[in-house]
Amino acid sequence: MAIASDRVRVECIEANEFPDISQRYHVMAVPKVVINDRVEFEGAYPEPEFLKAVLQAALDGKEA
Known part of the structure; x- marks a missing residue:
């Protein structure tokens, strides 16, 4: 998603x-x-569920 849109920023951090x-x-x-420091999940999500979480976070951010 970050490659497709300049509105998405991704950071990968090595936990160790x-x-x-x-x-x-x-x-x-x-x-x-x-x-956005609000929505969190762990583990590998199927792509449709991952996209749903991202879109929901974006919508929640607009309502705030």
Whole structure:
């Protein structure tokens, strides 16, 4: 998605190399996805469910 849109930013963090960030986001499994510091999920999601979570986070951000 980040490649397709300049409105999406992706950061990949190596949990073992940055334990402070891992602790801040309570990483217990990988992959861990955090969207706008509000929506979080762990594990590999099927693409349709991943997209649904991203779109919902975007809609929630517009309502705030």
